[in-house]
Amino acid sequence: MRKLIAILLIICSCSPASEPIKYGTDECKLCNMLIMDSRFGSEAVTKKGKVFKFDSIECLVHYYLSDNISESEISMLLITSYTNPNILINAYDGFYLISKSMPSPMGEFLNGFSSKEDAIKFQVEQGGDIYNWEELLNYFKVNR
Amino acid sequence: MIRVIVYIITICLGLLSNGVFATVTVKNAVSFSTALQNSNDGDSIILKKGVYQLSNINITKSISIIGEDGTIIDGGGDAIFVLSAPNILIESISFRNVGVSYIQELSAIRILKTKNCCISNNKFVNCFFAIYVERSDSCTITNNTIHGESSTEASSGNAIHLWYSNYAIIKNNYTRSHRDGVYLEFVTHSIIENNISEKNLRYGLHFMFSHDNVYRYNEFRNNSAGVAVMYSENVTMIANKFIDNWGSNCYGLLLKDIRRSTLTQNEFIRNTVGIHLDNALDLQIDSNQFTDNGWAVRIMSNSYDNQISYNNFIDNTFEFTTTGKHNINQVDNNYWSSYSGYDINKDGIGDIPHRPVSLFSYIISTSQASIILLRSLFIELLNFAERVVPVFTPETLSDKSPLIKPV
Numbered sequence: 001m002r003k004l005i006a007i008l009l010i011i012c013s014c015s016p017a018s019e020p021i022k023y024g025t026d027e028c029k030l031c032n033m034l035i036m037d038s039r040f041g042s043e044a045v046t047k048k049g050k051v052f053k054f055d056s057i058e059c060l061v062h063y064y065l066s067d068n069i070s071e072s073e074i075s076m077l078l079i080t081s082y083t084n085p086n087i088l089i090n091a092y093d094g095f096y097l098i099s100k101s102m103p104s105p106m107g108e109f110l111n112g113f114s115s116k117e118d119a120i121k122f123q124v125e126q127g128g129d130i131y132n133w134e135e136l137l138n139y140f141k142v143n144r
Numbered sequence: 145m146i147r148v149i150v151y152i153i154t155i156c157l158g159l160l161s162n163g164v165f166a167t168v169t170v171k172n173a174v175s176f177s178t179a180l181q182n183s184n185d186g187d188s189i190i191l192k193k194g195v196y197q198l199s200n201i202n203i204t205k206s207i208s209i210i211g212e213d214g215t216i217i218d219g220g221g222d223a224i225f226v227l228s229a230p231n232i233l234i235e236s237i238s239f240r241n242v243g244v245s246y247i248q249e250l251s252a253i254r255i256l257k258t259k260n261c262c263i264s265n266n267k268f269v270n271c272f273f274a275i276y277v278e279r280s281d282s283c284t285i286t287n288n289t290i291h292g293e294s295s296t297e298a299s300s301g302n303a304i305h306l307w308y309s310n311y312a313i314i315k316n317n318y319t320r321s322h323r324d325g326v327y328l329e330f331v332t333h334s335i336i337e338n339n340i341s342e343k344n345l346r347y348g349l350h351f352m353f354s355h356d357n358v359y360r361y362n363e364f365r366n367n368s369a370g371v372a373v374m375y376s377e378n379v380t381m382i383a384n385k386f387i388d389n390w391g392s393n394c395y396g397l398l399l400k401d402i403r404r405s406t407l408t409q410n411e412f413i414r415n416t417v418g419i420h421l422d423n424a425l426d427l428q429i430d431s432n433q434f435t436d437n438g439w440a441v442r443i444m445s446n447s448y449d450n451q452i453s454y455n456n457f458i459d460n461t462f463e464f465t466t467t468g469k470h471n472i473n474q475v476d477n478n479y480w481s482s483y484s485g486y487d488i489n490k491d492g493i494g495d496i497p498h499r500p501v502s503l504f505s506y507i508i509s510t511s512q513a514s515i516i517l518l519r520s521l522f523i524e525l526l527n528f529a530e531r532v533v534p535v536f537t538p539e540t541l542s543d544k545s546p547l548i549k550p551v
Contacts, residue, residue: 024345027393032400034346034368036323039246085246103307107353
Protein backbone atom coordinates (compact mmCIF):
# COMPACT_ATOMS: atom_id res chain seq x y z
CA MET A 1 0.00 0.00 0.00
CA ARG A 2 2.77 2.37 0.97
CA LYS A 3 4.56 1.56 -2.27
CA LEU A 4 1.41 2.27 -4.23
CA ILE A 5 1.05 5.70 -2.63
CA ALA A 6 4.71 6.43 -3.30
CA ILE A 7 4.31 5.48 -6.95
CA LEU A 8 1.15 7.56 -7.25
CA LEU A 9 2.89 10.56 -5.72
CA ILE A 10 5.78 10.21 -8.15
CA ILE A 11 3.43 9.99 -11.11
CA CYS A 12 1.39 12.97 -9.96
CA SER A 13 4.33 15.22 -9.17
CA CYS A 14 6.49 14.55 -12.21
CA SER A 15 4.40 15.63 -15.17
CA PRO A 16 5.00 19.24 -16.08
CA ALA A 17 1.86 20.51 -17.78
CA SER A 18 0.93 23.75 -19.46
CA GLU A 19 -1.71 25.97 -17.95
CA PRO A 20 -4.28 27.94 -19.92
CA ILE A 21 -3.57 31.67 -19.84
CA LYS A 22 -6.18 33.69 -18.00
CA TYR A 23 -6.38 36.73 -20.24
CA GLY A 24 -6.95 39.93 -18.30
CA THR A 25 -5.79 38.38 -15.02
CA ASP A 26 -2.33 36.91 -15.52
CA GLU A 27 0.74 39.09 -15.62
CA CYS A 28 3.62 38.74 -18.05
CA LYS A 29 6.68 37.32 -16.31
CA LEU A 30 9.03 39.63 -18.18
CA CYS A 31 7.27 42.95 -18.70
CA ASN A 32 4.73 42.86 -15.82
CA MET A 33 1.88 43.82 -18.11
CA LEU A 34 -1.50 42.15 -17.88
CA ILE A 35 -1.82 39.58 -20.63
CA MET A 36 -4.70 40.83 -22.77
CA ASP A 37 -4.43 39.85 -26.41
CA SER A 38 -5.35 36.24 -27.00
CA ARG A 39 -3.48 36.18 -30.32
CA PHE A 40 -0.10 36.53 -28.63
CA GLY A 41 -0.06 34.74 -25.25
CA SER A 42 3.00 32.54 -24.71
CA GLU A 43 4.24 30.21 -22.02
CA ALA A 44 7.35 28.43 -20.78
CA VAL A 45 7.02 25.30 -18.63
CA THR A 46 10.03 24.01 -16.71
CA LYS A 47 10.83 20.38 -16.01
CA LYS A 48 9.87 20.99 -12.39
CA GLY A 49 6.42 22.05 -13.56
CA LYS A 50 6.76 25.81 -13.05
CA VAL A 51 4.77 27.81 -15.58
CA PHE A 52 5.87 31.25 -16.77
CA LYS A 53 3.37 33.22 -18.83
CA PHE A 54 4.10 35.98 -21.32
CA ASP A 55 2.00 38.53 -23.17
CA SER A 56 3.87 38.15 -26.43
CA ILE A 57 6.25 35.85 -28.26
CA GLU A 58 9.00 38.49 -27.99
CA CYS A 59 8.75 38.46 -24.19
CA LEU A 60 9.09 34.66 -24.20
CA VAL A 61 12.12 34.88 -26.51
CA HIS A 62 13.78 37.65 -24.48
CA TYR A 63 13.19 35.71 -21.27
CA TYR A 64 14.48 32.51 -22.81
CA LEU A 65 17.60 34.20 -24.20
CA SER A 66 18.44 36.01 -20.97
CA ASP A 67 20.06 34.29 -18.03
CA ASN A 68 16.74 33.79 -16.25
CA ILE A 69 16.37 30.22 -17.31
CA SER A 70 18.63 27.61 -18.88
CA GLU A 71 17.76 25.48 -21.87
CA SER A 72 18.14 22.26 -19.89
CA GLU A 73 15.42 23.33 -17.45
CA ILE A 74 12.78 23.80 -20.13
CA SER A 75 10.13 21.20 -20.66
CA MET A 76 7.85 23.10 -23.03
CA LEU A 77 7.77 26.41 -24.88
CA LEU A 78 4.35 27.41 -26.12
CA ILE A 79 3.01 30.21 -28.31
CA THR A 80 -0.34 31.18 -29.80
CA SER A 81 -1.04 31.21 -33.51
CA TYR A 82 -2.20 34.61 -34.77
CA THR A 83 -5.04 33.00 -36.71
CA ASN A 84 -6.20 30.75 -33.90
CA PRO A 85 -6.42 32.76 -30.67
CA ASN A 86 -6.54 31.28 -27.18
CA ILE A 87 -4.93 27.95 -28.10
CA LEU A 88 -1.33 27.26 -27.14
CA ILE A 89 0.86 25.42 -29.63
CA ASN A 90 4.44 24.16 -29.50
CA ALA A 91 6.88 27.00 -30.16
CA TYR A 92 9.41 24.71 -31.88
CA ASP A 93 6.86 23.82 -34.57
CA GLY A 94 5.73 27.39 -35.16
CA PHE A 95 6.52 29.79 -38.01
CA TYR A 96 7.15 33.44 -37.28
CA LEU A 97 6.48 36.49 -39.41
CA ILE A 98 8.22 39.75 -38.61
CA SER A 99 6.44 42.41 -40.62
CA LYS A 100 6.61 46.15 -39.94
CA SER A 101 2.92 46.48 -40.75
CA MET A 102 1.75 43.92 -38.19
CA PRO A 103 2.00 45.23 -34.61
CA SER A 104 2.60 42.88 -31.70
CA PRO A 105 2.24 43.66 -27.97
CA MET A 106 5.87 44.51 -27.26
CA GLY A 107 6.81 46.36 -30.40
CA GLU A 108 8.76 43.67 -32.24
CA PHE A 109 6.19 43.14 -35.04
CA LEU A 110 6.37 39.42 -34.34
CA ASN A 111 3.44 37.11 -35.07
CA GLY A 112 3.39 33.34 -34.73
CA PHE A 113 1.63 30.82 -36.98
CA SER A 114 1.03 27.11 -36.71
CA SER A 115 1.64 26.44 -40.40
CA LYS A 116 3.93 27.89 -43.00
CA GLU A 117 1.00 28.39 -45.40
CA ASP A 118 -0.70 30.76 -42.93
CA ALA A 119 2.52 32.69 -42.46
CA ILE A 120 3.00 33.00 -46.21
CA LYS A 121 -0.58 34.18 -46.65
CA PHE A 122 0.06 37.11 -44.30
CA GLN A 123 3.51 37.72 -45.77
CA VAL A 124 1.98 38.21 -49.22
CA GLU A 125 -0.45 40.80 -47.82
CA GLN A 126 1.77 42.57 -45.31
CA GLY A 127 5.37 41.90 -46.32
CA GLY A 128 8.15 40.89 -43.96
CA ASP A 129 10.28 37.82 -43.31
CA ILE A 130 9.38 34.32 -42.09
CA TYR A 131 11.51 32.47 -39.54
CA ASN A 132 11.33 29.10 -37.84
CA TRP A 133 12.04 28.88 -34.09
CA GLU A 134 15.82 28.44 -34.41
CA GLU A 135 16.11 31.23 -36.94
CA LEU A 136 13.96 33.45 -34.74
CA LEU A 137 16.27 32.93 -31.76
CA ASN A 138 19.24 33.82 -33.97
CA TYR A 139 17.44 36.94 -35.20
CA PHE A 140 16.92 38.10 -31.60
CA LYS A 141 20.49 37.21 -30.60
CA VAL A 142 21.83 39.37 -33.43
CA ASN A 143 19.38 42.24 -32.93
CA ARG A 144 19.58 42.69 -29.17
CA MET B 145 3.26 98.43 -49.07
CA ILE B 146 3.27 95.86 -51.83
CA ARG B 147 3.40 93.18 -49.19
CA VAL B 148 0.26 94.56 -47.50
CA ILE B 149 -1.61 94.58 -50.82
CA VAL B 150 -0.58 91.00 -51.47
CA TYR B 151 -1.88 90.05 -48.03
CA ILE B 152 -5.21 91.78 -48.62
CA ILE B 153 -5.61 90.10 -52.01
CA THR B 154 -4.80 86.72 -50.49
CA ILE B 155 -7.37 87.22 -47.76
CA CYS B 156 -10.02 88.30 -50.25
CA LEU B 157 -9.30 85.29 -52.43
CA GLY B 158 -9.56 83.14 -49.37
CA LEU B 159 -12.95 84.60 -48.52
CA LEU B 160 -14.12 84.20 -52.10
CA SER B 161 -13.00 80.62 -52.38
CA ASN B 162 -14.74 79.93 -49.10
CA GLY B 163 -17.99 80.49 -50.93
CA VAL B 164 -16.96 77.89 -53.46
CA PHE B 165 -16.90 75.12 -50.85
CA ALA B 166 -20.21 73.29 -50.81
CA THR B 167 -22.23 72.30 -47.78
CA VAL B 168 -24.56 69.37 -48.36
CA THR B 169 -27.17 68.17 -45.91
CA VAL B 170 -28.09 64.49 -46.06
CA LYS B 171 -30.86 62.46 -44.44
CA ASN B 172 -29.99 58.81 -44.99
CA ALA B 173 -27.15 56.41 -45.76
CA VAL B 174 -27.75 56.45 -49.52
CA SER B 175 -27.73 60.21 -49.87
CA PHE B 176 -24.65 60.29 -47.63
CA SER B 177 -22.79 57.95 -50.00
CA THR B 178 -23.76 60.05 -53.01
CA ALA B 179 -22.75 63.25 -51.26
CA LEU B 180 -19.44 61.68 -50.31
CA GLN B 181 -18.77 60.65 -53.93
CA ASN B 182 -19.61 64.07 -55.30
CA SER B 183 -17.72 66.04 -52.67
CA ASN B 184 -14.51 67.97 -53.24
CA ASP B 185 -11.77 69.00 -50.86
CA GLY B 186 -13.07 71.59 -48.42
CA ASP B 187 -16.74 70.62 -48.63
CA SER B 188 -18.91 69.83 -45.64
CA ILE B 189 -21.53 67.14 -45.25
CA ILE B 190 -24.13 67.69 -42.53
CA LEU B 191 -25.93 64.58 -41.31
CA LYS B 192 -29.53 65.19 -40.24
CA LYS B 193 -30.83 63.58 -37.11
CA GLY B 194 -31.42 59.83 -37.52
CA VAL B 195 -29.77 56.43 -37.61
CA TYR B 196 -27.39 55.68 -40.49
CA GLN B 197 -26.30 52.12 -41.24
CA LEU B 198 -22.78 52.61 -42.57
CA SER B 199 -19.74 50.38 -42.63
CA ASN B 200 -16.31 50.32 -44.26
CA ILE B 201 -16.57 53.86 -45.65
CA ASN B 202 -13.31 55.21 -47.11
CA ILE B 203 -13.00 58.96 -46.89
CA THR B 204 -10.35 60.06 -49.35
CA LYS B 205 -11.10 63.78 -49.59
CA SER B 206 -10.37 66.60 -47.15
CA ILE B 207 -13.94 67.21 -46.02
CA SER B 208 -15.88 67.86 -42.83
CA ILE B 209 -18.55 65.44 -41.68
CA ILE B 210 -20.75 66.97 -39.02
CA GLY B 211 -23.73 65.48 -37.21
CA GLU B 212 -26.80 67.19 -35.84
CA ASP B 213 -28.07 66.50 -32.37
CA GLY B 214 -29.17 62.83 -32.48
CA THR B 215 -27.16 61.67 -35.49
CA ILE B 216 -26.19 58.03 -35.01
CA ILE B 217 -24.00 55.90 -37.23
CA ASP B 218 -24.41 52.18 -36.65
CA GLY B 219 -21.61 49.93 -37.86
CA GLY B 220 -23.71 46.80 -37.56
CA GLY B 221 -20.69 44.85 -36.31
CA ASP B 222 -18.21 46.14 -38.87
CA ALA B 223 -15.69 48.99 -39.03
CA ILE B 224 -17.15 52.41 -39.93
CA PHE B 225 -14.86 55.19 -41.23
CA VAL B 226 -11.34 55.00 -42.62
CA LEU B 227 -9.83 58.47 -43.08
CA SER B 228 -7.02 58.55 -45.60
CA ALA B 229 -6.87 62.21 -46.61
CA PRO B 230 -5.42 65.09 -44.58
CA ASN B 231 -7.51 67.76 -42.82
CA ILE B 232 -10.66 65.73 -42.28
CA LEU B 233 -13.02 66.81 -39.51
CA ILE B 234 -15.50 64.42 -37.86
CA GLU B 235 -17.76 66.18 -35.38
CA SER B 236 -20.85 65.63 -33.21
CA ILE B 237 -21.74 62.10 -34.31
CA SER B 238 -22.67 59.08 -32.18
CA PHE B 239 -20.97 55.92 -33.38
CA ARG B 240 -22.13 52.54 -32.21
CA ASN B 241 -21.77 48.79 -32.71
CA VAL B 242 -18.35 48.05 -34.12
CA GLY B 243 -17.85 44.32 -33.67
CA VAL B 244 -15.08 42.33 -32.05
CA SER B 245 -12.53 40.68 -34.29
CA TYR B 246 -9.50 38.65 -33.26
CA ILE B 247 -7.74 39.20 -36.56
CA GLN B 248 -8.41 42.85 -37.35
CA GLU B 249 -8.54 45.91 -35.15
CA LEU B 250 -12.02 46.98 -36.27
CA SER B 251 -12.55 50.64 -35.37
CA ALA B 252 -15.25 53.25 -35.56
CA ILE B 253 -12.74 55.75 -36.95
CA ARG B 254 -9.39 54.67 -38.34
CA ILE B 255 -7.00 57.43 -39.41
CA LEU B 256 -4.61 55.82 -41.86
CA LYS B 257 -1.34 57.21 -43.21
CA THR B 258 -2.39 60.86 -43.34
CA LYS B 259 -2.19 63.95 -41.11
CA ASN B 260 -4.03 66.86 -39.47
CA CYS B 261 -7.33 65.11 -38.88
CA CYS B 262 -9.65 66.25 -36.12
CA ILE B 263 -12.14 64.09 -34.21
CA SER B 264 -14.22 66.12 -31.80
CA ASN B 265 -17.44 66.05 -29.77
CA ASN B 266 -18.36 62.53 -30.79
CA LYS B 267 -19.81 59.65 -28.82
CA PHE B 268 -18.74 56.04 -29.17
CA VAL B 269 -20.76 53.24 -27.69
CA ASN B 270 -19.96 49.54 -27.95
CA CYS B 271 -17.08 49.94 -30.38
CA PHE B 272 -14.22 47.41 -30.36
CA PHE B 273 -11.68 50.17 -31.05
CA ALA B 274 -13.14 53.68 -31.10
CA ILE B 275 -10.38 55.83 -32.61
CA TYR B 276 -7.36 54.14 -34.18
CA VAL B 277 -4.61 56.40 -35.50
CA GLU B 278 -2.01 54.66 -37.64
CA ARG B 279 1.05 56.43 -39.09
CA SER B 280 -0.70 59.82 -39.02
CA ASP B 281 0.89 62.90 -37.48
CA SER B 282 -0.66 66.01 -35.92
CA CYS B 283 -4.14 64.65 -35.25
CA THR B 284 -6.43 66.21 -32.66
CA ILE B 285 -8.83 64.15 -30.59
CA THR B 286 -10.97 66.28 -28.28
CA ASN B 287 -14.19 66.18 -26.27
CA ASN B 288 -15.15 62.63 -27.16
CA THR B 289 -17.07 60.28 -24.89
CA ILE B 290 -16.06 56.67 -25.42
CA HIS B 291 -17.97 53.98 -23.63
CA GLY B 292 -17.07 50.33 -24.23
CA GLU B 293 -19.33 47.50 -23.24
CA SER B 294 -16.73 44.80 -22.91
CA SER B 295 -16.51 42.91 -19.69
CA THR B 296 -14.06 40.28 -20.87
CA GLU B 297 -10.49 41.18 -21.67
CA ALA B 298 -10.20 39.39 -25.01
CA SER B 299 -13.23 41.14 -26.46
CA SER B 300 -11.98 44.60 -25.59
CA GLY B 301 -10.00 46.98 -27.76
CA ASN B 302 -8.50 50.32 -26.85
CA ALA B 303 -10.63 53.45 -26.78
CA ILE B 304 -8.01 55.73 -28.34
CA HIS B 305 -5.12 53.92 -29.97
CA LEU B 306 -2.13 55.62 -31.60
CA TRP B 307 0.57 53.77 -33.48
CA TYR B 308 3.54 55.52 -35.08
CA SER B 309 1.80 58.89 -34.88
CA ASN B 310 3.51 62.01 -33.57
CA TYR B 311 2.46 65.52 -32.50
CA ALA B 312 -1.01 64.38 -31.39
CA ILE B 313 -3.27 66.33 -29.05
CA ILE B 314 -5.67 64.26 -26.94
CA LYS B 315 -7.80 66.49 -24.76
CA ASN B 316 -11.03 66.44 -22.70
CA ASN B 317 -12.01 62.89 -23.57
CA TYR B 318 -13.84 60.42 -21.37
CA THR B 319 -13.06 56.72 -21.79
CA ARG B 320 -14.57 53.80 -19.99
CA SER B 321 -14.69 49.98 -20.08
CA HIS B 322 -12.16 49.44 -22.83
CA ARG B 323 -8.84 47.58 -22.70
CA ASP B 324 -6.73 50.75 -22.42
CA GLY B 325 -8.29 54.20 -22.28
CA VAL B 326 -5.51 55.73 -24.32
CA TYR B 327 -2.77 53.59 -25.85
CA LEU B 328 0.35 55.11 -27.38
CA GLU B 329 2.95 53.02 -29.19
CA PHE B 330 5.87 54.71 -30.97
CA VAL B 331 4.32 58.13 -30.38
CA THR B 332 6.39 61.25 -29.68
CA HIS B 333 5.84 64.94 -28.93
CA SER B 334 2.21 64.56 -27.94
CA ILE B 335 0.04 66.12 -25.26
CA ILE B 336 -2.58 64.22 -23.27
CA GLU B 337 -4.58 66.63 -21.17
CA ASN B 338 -7.74 66.79 -19.06
CA ASN B 339 -9.00 63.32 -19.89
CA ILE B 340 -10.88 60.99 -17.59
CA SER B 341 -10.28 57.23 -17.81
CA GLU B 342 -12.25 54.89 -15.64
CA LYS B 343 -13.06 51.21 -15.27
CA ASN B 344 -10.80 50.18 -18.11
CA LEU B 345 -9.81 46.53 -18.02
CA ARG B 346 -6.11 47.23 -18.25
CA TYR B 347 -4.67 50.74 -18.11
CA GLY B 348 -6.17 54.20 -18.16
CA LEU B 349 -3.25 55.49 -20.21
CA HIS B 350 -0.46 53.36 -21.64
CA PHE B 351 2.86 54.44 -23.13
CA MET B 352 4.98 51.95 -25.08
CA PHE B 353 8.23 53.13 -26.69
CA SER B 354 6.82 56.66 -26.66
CA HIS B 355 9.29 59.43 -25.89
CA ASP B 356 9.05 63.17 -25.26
CA ASN B 357 5.38 63.27 -24.31
CA VAL B 358 3.44 65.23 -21.71
CA TYR B 359 0.34 64.19 -19.80
CA ARG B 360 -1.29 66.51 -17.33
CA TYR B 361 -4.55 67.24 -15.45
CA ASN B 362 -5.96 63.78 -16.21
CA GLU B 363 -7.93 61.61 -13.86
CA PHE B 364 -7.57 57.82 -13.71
CA ARG B 365 -10.11 55.92 -11.61
CA ASN B 366 -10.77 52.23 -11.08
CA ASN B 367 -8.48 50.86 -13.76
CA SER B 368 -6.24 47.85 -13.35
CA ALA B 369 -3.46 50.40 -13.44
CA GLY B 370 -4.08 54.13 -13.80
CA VAL B 371 -1.13 54.74 -16.08
CA ALA B 372 1.64 52.47 -17.36
CA VAL B 373 4.74 54.09 -18.81
CA MET B 374 7.00 51.50 -20.38
CA TYR B 375 10.18 51.59 -22.42
CA SER B 376 9.92 55.36 -22.75
CA GLU B 377 12.10 58.40 -22.15
CA ASN B 378 11.41 61.98 -21.20
CA VAL B 379 7.76 61.70 -20.23
CA THR B 380 6.41 64.64 -18.20
CA MET B 381 3.61 63.83 -15.77
CA ILE B 382 1.99 66.80 -14.06
CA ALA B 383 -1.04 67.24 -11.82
CA ASN B 384 -2.81 63.98 -12.59
CA LYS B 385 -5.09 62.13 -10.20
CA PHE B 386 -4.72 58.39 -9.65
CA ILE B 387 -7.70 57.21 -7.63
CA ASP B 388 -9.06 53.82 -6.52
CA ASN B 389 -6.95 51.60 -8.74
CA TRP B 390 -7.44 48.78 -6.30
CA GLY B 391 -7.04 44.98 -6.42
CA SER B 392 -4.36 42.38 -6.95
CA ASN B 393 -1.85 43.42 -9.63
CA CYS B 394 -3.30 46.94 -9.56
CA TYR B 395 -1.24 50.11 -9.57
CA GLY B 396 -1.79 53.84 -9.66
CA LEU B 397 1.25 54.34 -11.83
CA LEU B 398 3.34 51.50 -13.24
CA LEU B 399 6.79 52.55 -14.44
CA LYS B 400 8.94 50.05 -16.31
CA ASP B 401 12.13 50.81 -18.20
CA ILE B 402 11.71 54.54 -18.08
CA ARG B 403 14.34 57.26 -17.79
CA ARG B 404 14.83 61.03 -17.65
CA SER B 405 11.27 61.87 -16.68
CA THR B 406 9.49 64.11 -14.19
CA LEU B 407 6.54 63.36 -12.00
CA THR B 408 5.21 66.33 -10.13
CA GLN B 409 2.07 67.59 -8.34
CA ASN B 410 0.19 64.34 -8.86
CA GLU B 411 -2.24 62.81 -6.38
CA PHE B 412 -2.29 59.12 -5.54
CA ILE B 413 -5.33 58.18 -3.49
CA ARG B 414 -6.47 54.68 -2.42
CA ASN B 415 -4.39 52.63 -4.86
CA THR B 416 -3.06 49.17 -4.04
CA VAL B 417 0.36 50.43 -5.12
CA GLY B 418 0.81 54.18 -5.67
CA ILE B 419 3.89 54.03 -7.87
CA HIS B 420 5.72 50.88 -8.87
CA LEU B 421 9.21 51.56 -10.25
CA ASP B 422 10.95 48.80 -12.17
CA ASN B 423 14.19 49.76 -13.90
CA ALA B 424 13.46 53.47 -13.60
CA LEU B 425 16.46 55.76 -13.94
CA ASP B 426 16.93 59.44 -13.40
CA LEU B 427 13.39 60.43 -12.43
CA GLN B 428 12.44 63.58 -10.59
CA ILE B 429 9.54 62.75 -8.26
CA ASP B 430 8.48 65.79 -6.28
CA SER B 431 5.48 67.58 -4.78
CA ASN B 432 3.15 64.61 -5.08
CA GLN B 433 0.47 63.56 -2.65
CA PHE B 434 0.23 59.92 -1.50
CA THR B 435 -2.85 59.23 0.61
CA ASP B 436 -4.40 55.97 1.84
CA ASN B 437 -2.50 53.67 -0.50
CA GLY B 438 -1.53 50.08 0.29
CA TRP B 439 2.02 50.72 -0.83
CA ALA B 440 2.80 54.37 -1.60
CA VAL B 441 6.05 53.74 -3.47
CA ARG B 442 7.44 50.36 -4.42
CA ILE B 443 10.87 50.62 -5.90
CA MET B 444 12.76 47.66 -7.38
CA SER B 445 16.48 47.43 -6.74
CA ASN B 446 17.22 47.93 -10.43
CA SER B 447 16.02 51.55 -10.19
CA TYR B 448 18.54 54.23 -9.36
CA ASP B 449 19.46 57.91 -9.53
CA ASN B 450 15.90 58.92 -8.75
CA GLN B 451 15.22 62.01 -6.70
CA ILE B 452 12.20 61.77 -4.38
CA SER B 453 11.51 64.94 -2.43
CA TYR B 454 8.85 67.34 -1.13
CA ASN B 455 6.13 64.67 -1.33
CA ASN B 456 3.44 64.12 1.27
CA PHE B 457 3.01 60.56 2.49
CA ILE B 458 -0.19 60.41 4.49
CA ASP B 459 -1.80 57.32 6.03
CA ASN B 460 -0.34 54.71 3.71
CA THR B 461 -0.13 51.12 4.96
CA PHE B 462 3.43 50.86 3.62
CA GLU B 463 5.23 54.06 2.74
CA PHE B 464 8.13 52.64 0.88
CA THR B 465 9.34 49.20 -0.07
CA THR B 466 12.34 48.08 -1.98
CA THR B 467 13.96 44.84 -2.98
CA GLY B 468 17.63 44.33 -2.30
CA LYS B 469 19.82 45.85 0.35
CA HIS B 470 21.25 48.78 -1.50
CA ASN B 471 19.66 51.99 -2.43
CA ILE B 472 21.04 54.56 -4.80
CA ASN B 473 18.07 56.90 -4.80
CA GLN B 474 17.86 60.28 -3.12
CA VAL B 475 14.99 60.52 -0.65
CA ASP B 476 14.79 63.78 1.28
CA ASN B 477 12.57 66.60 2.51
CA ASN B 478 9.34 64.59 2.37
CA TYR B 479 6.49 64.70 4.83
CA TRP B 480 5.70 61.30 6.41
CA SER B 481 2.57 61.05 8.54
CA SER B 482 4.09 58.09 10.43
CA TYR B 483 7.19 60.09 11.43
CA SER B 484 7.64 59.81 15.17
CA GLY B 485 10.63 62.13 15.62
CA TYR B 486 10.73 65.62 17.05
CA ASP B 487 11.88 69.08 16.05
CA ILE B 488 13.58 70.77 19.00
CA ASN B 489 15.22 73.58 17.07
CA LYS B 490 11.89 74.36 15.34
CA ASP B 491 13.31 74.68 11.83
CA GLY B 492 10.47 72.60 10.38
CA ILE B 493 12.76 69.63 9.77
CA GLY B 494 12.73 66.55 12.00
CA ASP B 495 15.88 66.09 14.05
CA ILE B 496 16.25 62.36 13.46
CA PRO B 497 16.02 60.65 10.05
CA HIS B 498 12.85 58.84 9.02
CA ARG B 499 13.20 55.28 7.79
CA PRO B 500 10.18 54.62 5.57
CA VAL B 501 10.96 50.98 4.80
CA SER B 502 9.46 48.72 7.44
CA LEU B 503 10.84 45.26 8.11
CA PHE B 504 7.39 43.78 7.75
CA SER B 505 7.20 44.91 4.11
CA TYR B 506 10.20 42.63 3.53
CA ILE B 507 8.50 39.71 5.17
CA ILE B 508 5.41 40.31 3.06
CA SER B 509 7.33 40.33 -0.19
CA THR B 510 8.60 36.83 0.55
CA SER B 511 5.51 35.44 2.21
CA GLN B 512 2.29 37.12 1.12
CA ALA B 513 0.08 35.23 3.57
CA SER B 514 1.79 37.00 6.48
CA ILE B 515 -0.33 40.09 5.66
CA ILE B 516 -2.79 38.66 8.17
CA LEU B 517 -0.40 39.76 10.92
CA LEU B 518 -0.41 43.35 9.68
CA ARG B 519 -1.88 45.08 12.72
CA SER B 520 -0.51 42.73 15.36
CA LEU B 521 1.57 43.81 18.33
CA PHE B 522 4.32 41.37 17.36
CA ILE B 523 4.83 43.12 14.02
CA GLU B 524 4.84 46.55 15.68
CA LEU B 525 7.63 45.33 17.96
CA LEU B 526 9.54 43.84 15.05
CA ASN B 527 9.31 47.07 13.05
CA PHE B 528 10.37 49.10 16.04
CA ALA B 529 13.40 46.89 16.69
CA GLU B 530 14.43 47.14 13.05
CA ARG B 531 14.03 50.91 13.10
CA VAL B 532 16.35 51.20 16.09
CA VAL B 533 18.94 48.71 14.84
CA PRO B 534 18.58 48.28 11.06
CA VAL B 535 19.72 44.87 9.85
CA PHE B 536 17.58 43.95 6.86
CA THR B 537 16.37 47.27 5.52
CA PRO B 538 18.77 49.38 3.45
CA GLU B 539 20.79 51.62 5.76
CA THR B 540 21.01 54.29 3.09
CA LEU B 541 17.28 54.49 2.44
CA SER B 542 16.24 57.09 4.92
CA ASP B 543 14.93 60.62 4.75
CA LYS B 544 17.57 62.62 6.61
CA SER B 545 15.47 65.77 6.62
CA PRO B 546 11.83 64.76 7.06
CA LEU B 547 9.40 67.65 7.13
CA ILE B 548 7.29 68.25 10.22
CA LYS B 549 4.35 69.74 8.32
CA PRO B 550 2.89 68.65 4.95
CA VAL B 551 4.09 70.60 1.94
